[in-house]
Amino acid sequence: MSALLELEDVTRRFGGLNAVEGVSFSVAQGEIVGLIGPNGAGKTTLIDVITGVHPASSGRVRFDGQDITHRRPHQIARLGLARTFQIVQPFPKMTVLENAAAGALFSGAASSVHDAYAAARQQLEFTGLADLTDRPAATLTLARRKRLELAKSLAMKPRLLMLDEVNAGLNAAEIAGALELIREIANLGVTIIVIEHLMRVVLSISHRLVVLHHGQLIAQGPPHQVVSDRRVIEAYLGSKYAAADRGPAS
Amino acid sequence: MRSWIVLVVVTALTAALPLAGNNYLLRLATITCMYAVLAQSWNFIGGLAGYPSFATAAFFGLGAYVSAILQVHGLPSVAAWGCAGLIAMLFAAFIGGAILHLRGHYFAIATLVVAEMLREIVNTTPHFTGGGMGLNLPIMRMSVGAQAQFFLFAMLGLSFLCTATAILVQRSKLGFGLRCIQQNEDAANVLGINTYAYKTAAFSLSGVFVGMAGAIYANWTNYIDPPDVFDVLLAIKPLVMVMLGGLGTIFGPAIGALILIAFEEFVWRNFLTIHAAALGFIIVVLILFLPNGIVPLLRERVARRGASP
Numbered sequence: 151m152s153a154l155l156e157l158e159d160v161t162r163r164f165g166g167l168n169a170v171e172g173v174s175f176s177v178a179q180g181e182i183v184g185l186i187g188p189n190g191a192g193k194t195t196l197i198d199v200i201t202g203v204h205p206a207s208s209g210r211v212r213f214d215g216q217d218i219t220h221r222r223p224h225q226i227a228r229l230g231l232a233r234t235f236q237i238v239q240p241f242p243k244m245t246v247l248e249n250a251a252a253g254a255l256f257s258g259a260a261s262s263v264h265d266a267y268a269a270a271r272q273q274l275e276f277t278g279l280a281d282l283t284d285r286p287a288a289t290l291t292l293a294r295r296k297r298l299e300l301a302k303s304l305a306m307k308p309r310l311l312m313l314d315e316v317n318a319g320l321n322a323a324e325i326a327g328a329l330e331l332i333r334e335i336a337n338l339g340v341t342i343i344v345i346e347h348l349m350r351v352v353l354s355i356s357h358r359l360v361v362l363h364h365g366q367l368i369a370q371g372p373p374h375q376v377v378s379d380r381r382v383i384e385a386y387l388g389s390k391y392a393a394a395d396r397g398p399a400s
Numbered sequence: 401m402r403s404w405i406v407l408v409v410v411t412a413l414t415a416a417l418p419l420a421g422n423n424y425l426l427r428l429a430t431i432t433c434m435y436a437v438l439a440q441s442w443n444f445i446g447g448l449a450g451y452p453s454f455a456t457a458a459f460f461g462l463g464a465y466v467s468a469i470l471q472v473h474g475l476p477s478v479a480a481w482g483c484a485g486l487i488a489m490l491f492a493a494f495i496g497g498a499i500l501h502l503r504g505h506y507f508a509i510a511t512l513v514v515a516e517m518l519r520e521i522v523n524t525t526p527h528f529t530g531g532g533m534g535l536n537l538p539i540m541r542m543s544v545g546a547q548a549q550f551f552l553f554a555m556l557g558l559s560f561l562c563t564a565t566a567i568l569v570q571r572s573k574l575g576f577g578l579r580c581i582q583q584n585e586d587a588a589n590v591l592g593i594n595t596y597a598y599k600t601a602a603f604s605l606s607g608v609f610v611g612m613a614g615a616i617y618a619n620w621t622n623y624i625d626p627p628d629v630f631d632v633l634l635a636i637k638p639l640v641m642v643m644l645g646g647l648g649t650i651f652g653p654a655i656g657a658l659i660l661i662a663f664e665e666f667v668w669r670n671f672l673t674i675h676a677a678a679l680g681f682i683i684v685v686l687i688l689f690l691p692n693g694i695v696p697l698l699r700e701r702v703a704r705r706g707a708s709p
Contacts, residue, residue: 201590227592241583252580255573256592263573306591 153212154179154341155200155310160209162192162199169195171365172209177310182332182342184356184373186349188385192365193345194236197312201233202226213310228258232308234299236315236345242288249287249298250274253305260305269305277301277331293324300331304340311335312343317351329355353377361385403567403650410654411560418549426548430620432661433555437613438634439641439653440562445606446639447648448575449599450582452508454635455495456610458515459488461629463611464618465522468535471619477540481554481615488611489604496603500596503585512635519630534625537618551620558616559654562609566650569605578602579648633679640679643686646695655694 153176162170170192177183185193198204200211202223211219218226232253240249250270251263260266274280277297282290287298296316303311313332317325325348332355336342346352352359352373359376361369363385369376376382383391417429438456445453463484470480499510522529529535540547569575577598580588589595618624637660638653645656660682667678690697 203586203590222594223589224592224594227590233590235587239584239587241580241587243583244579248576252576252588252593253591256577256580256588258592263571263576302591 152179153177154181154214155343156210156212157196157200158210158212160196160199160206160211162195162204163207164204168365170199170206170362173362173365173367174209175360175367175370177341177343180336180339180341182336182344182355182357184352184359185343185345185362186347186352186359187362191362191385193362194314195365196362197233197314197343197345200226200312201231224256227256227306230257230307230309231312232257232303232306232310233312234296234303234314234316236318238292238295238299240287240290240295240298240302243286245284246274246279246287246290246298246301247271247283250279250301250305253302254307257306257308259307266305269307270301273301273305276304276334278327293320293328296320296328297331300335304335308340310341310343312345314345315347316344317346317348325351349377406651407560407563407567411556414556415553417552423545423548426552428661428665430548430552430555432658433552433559434613434617435637435641435657435661436559436654437555437562437609438638439645439657440559440566441606441608441610442638443566443606443642443648443653444569444578445599445602447642447653448569448578448582449602451500451599451602452504452639453511453603453606454508454632454639455492455511455514455603455607456638457630457632457634458495458511458518459492459607459610460614460617460634461515461518461522461626462491463488463614464624464629465529465535465614466611467615468537468618468624469529471538472535477619481612481619484615485608485612488614489608491611492607493600493604496600500599500603512632515630515632515635519626522626522630530625532626534623534628537622537624539622540619547620551616554616555613558609558612563650563654565605565609566653570650574598574601582648637679640683640686643693644682644690646693646697649693649695652693652695659694 155177158174160170160173161168173196187193195204199206202221206219210217213229213231241252247267247270250273251266254260254269255263255266260269274283277300279294279297279301290298317328320328329351344352344356356373359370359373360367361376361382368381368385369379414429417426442453442456445451466487467480467484470483471477495514499507502510523531525531526533542550577593580593581595581598585595614629641656641660642653644659646652668675
């Protein structure tokens with residue numbers, strides 16, 4: 151397996167705050183990587199660094215062998231990196247179809263406005279929104295707006311898809327549906343990074359976990375190994391609990 | 401297709417006005433066409449991209465002065481108009497590069513300063529521009545009636561060109577991208593839209609036709625001075641017209657221009673002393689009762705009627 155995305159000693163500073171500090175990891179082609187960590191650990195910032203919204207202050211980001219550290223967001227999007235936002239970001243007054251078509255058109259996946267609409271219909275079918283094509287995006291329920299984010303990203307024909315809490319705020323039935331969808335996307339050969347708070351969800355779909363805490367990478371590896379890692383338990387539950395759970399430090 | 405038919409029919413009807421009307425009517429029609437150009441141009445940046453620009457007066461004055469100076473130096477009128485449009489467009493692209501990273505009120509304030517800056521430049525270079533004394537243009541050898549027709553056709557032609565461009569842009573990738581930017585610029589950017597390039601294109605489009613309108617206006621009045629062609633009302637009225645007609649629509653700007661000019665003329669003739677207050681009154685009524693403008697309102701009505709059995 152070759153690395154599709156490589157981060158090398160990536161740091162992002164905001165004034166005196168190091169939101170992400172010295173993070174290195176790579177994601178292989180076809181992998182589903184879970185990116186986890188307590189609130190404020192720097193997960194979303196890391197996605198912002200990768201997509202060029204907040205470029206790295208130091209370090210390197212490589213995608214498919216190309217250095218994209220200082221590329222602009224729209225250039226990175228056109229290379230095939232797509233993301234969904236934690237707080238959904240539709241174009242509220244545009245229709246569901248137009249929203250999805252925008253993804254296809256501007257990422258370069260479709261060559262004309264006409265082709266973009268065709269590609270959009272296909273993705274809306276795939277994400278189960280085909281009945282709602284003419285509704286303004288603002289009128290959808292949260293679960294459907296999250297699906298629309300997915301459809302929009304998928305219409306970009308991404309090679310790497312970053313999902314920032316696509317399940318937050320959804321009920322159990324909706325989550326099951328969303329998980330099914332993510333698995334189907336992975337089956338299409340799309341490499342996926344999932345940011346997620348719901349452990350059950352991350353453990354069930356990730357091939358590998360990467361854990362951030364205070365902007366630093368504290369653990370990575372197979373899911374069940376990572377969740378029993380002492381530093382990870384400490385980060386989530388405090389040192390007392392870690393000590394009680396594992397007995398005296400080895 | 402329907403837009404093209406409406407555009408051609410309305411243009412043809414307006415072009416037939418000289419058959420029926422007197423010079424007063426032609427003058428009103430010319431003014432309306434001029435403001436339709438200004439409003440339509442503002443719609444590119446303000447309506448589609450959602451950036452509230454007050455630079456219209458700057459482009460107008462710049463076009464007027466560029467064309468006037470070129471004609472004083474012997475260039476034929478129509479060539480000078482073309483040059484004025486080109487220079488206004490380049491100027492817009494240049495200024496846009498400097499201020500289009502600003503959003504909302506900050507952008508509005510920055511654009512407001514542009515006209516003032518140009519006005520001061522004109523005032524301080526009297527040898528070149530006439531300064532505060534103003535500038536006389538070469539007299540056209542035509543009868544009064546022929547001139548009235550000539551300038552109506554010139555402004556009408558320009559508004560046709562401008563509206564045709566608007567129709568093409570709205571259906572193009574550019575128009576789509578601008579609407580995305582208006583709705584959510586950050587999301588548009590990560591979808592792969594080069595937001596900076598798109599906004600600069602919109603701002604340039606909002607400059608080119610206004611520059612030409614200013615150039616034609618200069619010939620029409622034969623004389624320009626800074627307070628006239630850099631008047632802040634030239635920036636505010638187009639904005640009110642677009643809001644009146646419908647933000648981001650194709651015919652909203654022209655409809656807004658027609659209504660506002662008609663209303664102004666009515667107030668001007670009947671209640672001269674409160675003329676200035678009338679514009680303020682319209683703005684207040686607009687914000688309170690017609691936030692989306694007339695075209696979207698009509699569209700909604702038609703849709704509702706179509707939906708009910």
